[in-house]
Amino acid sequence: MDTPASRTVPTGTMVPAKMIAVVRAATAAEGRTIVHGLIRAAVPAVELTMTVPDAVAIIGEFAGLAGGPALRPGTALGAGTALGAGTVLGAGTVLDPRDCAACADAGATFIVSPVTDLDVLEEAHRRGVAYIGGALTPTEVLASMRAGSDAVKIFPVGAVGGPGYLRALREPLPALRAVVSGGIAAAQAGAYREAGAYAVCLGGALIDREAAGRGDVEAVAAGARRVMDEMLSEALLLFPNELEWLVSARMPAQTTIARPGPNSAERIPAVAAKSWVAALCVP
Numbered sequence: 603m604d605t606p607a608s609r610t611v612p613t614g615t616m617v618p619a620k621m622i623a624v625v626r627a628a629t630a631a632e633g634r635t636i637v638h639g640l641i642r643a644a645v646p647a648v649e650l651t652m653t654v655p656d657a658v659a660i661i662g663e664f665a666g667l668a669g670g671p672a673l674r675p676g677t678a679l680g681a682g683t684a685l686g687a688g689t690v691l692g693a694g695t696v697l698d699p700r701d702c703a704a705c706a707d708a709g710a711t712f713i714v715s716p717v718t719d720l721d722v723l724e725e726a727h728r729r730g731v732a733y734i735g736g737a738l739t740p741t742e743v744l745a746s747m748r749a750g751s752d753a754v755k756i757f758p759v760g761a762v763g764g765p766g767y768l769r770a771l772r773e774p775l776p777a778l779r780a781v782v783s784g785g786i787a788a789a790q791a792g793a794y795r796e797a798g799a800y801a802v803c804l805g806g807a808l809i810d811r812e813a814a815g816r817g818d819v820e821a822v823a824a825g826a827r828r829v830m831d832e833m834l835s836e837a838l839l840l841f842p843n844e845l846e847w848l849v850s851a852r853m854p855a856q857t858t859i860a861r862p863g864p865n866s867a868e869r870i871p872a873v874a875a876k877s878w879v880a881a882l883c884v885p
Contacts, residue, residue: 665709
């Protein structure tokens, strides 16, 4: 049986794993600032929702029209500013196949809907991009999987039991590739991954709204890096098996984290975290 866990769309584009930053903003300017800041912070995947004014245009601006849909290392934007390495950009709250087509044409590499819309799913696959269809109940989740969603967005997961609800869903549906979204705090990311989430969506928990409102890209980037830093530090204590996905979120090489334990005042390179924990586990 062909399942979301075993299939890809025709171009081989995959659903972003581990962490997706969800961007909502009241104005196009704020949306641009947030997207730019998250890319500067090297967040691995950014979902710009269609509720943001001029969302399609913003996707086009940041997707790197000359170099394909993926944002490439060193791509220049504005006054000599370099984009983060490996960030992929997608579109969220896509409810219409025409919007889906426009986003894909602008460079979105994945499409997300709060529900599973078969017309949008078909259009996404026609355009060669991954589709993440929304669902909540077991019946909706199974229907989305059977319809061909590349992953299922469990939304709003925070309102119905959080990690425990996801764990219960995956017991009868082990092939579920779950992208969890809605009311998730950064500190809960590890628990969702432990419960089997393929990716965790973070919105307000990752975004400095005050900085975004004043157009401060660097402050938005610094805030996002700080959150990822805290997530990694917590993982060292609580979820050592999740270090790989946090470290592989392409955090800047200079990022350091607080070392747990009696030497907590000491800071170590994030890229060394995994080997440090491995050494800690040696008798």
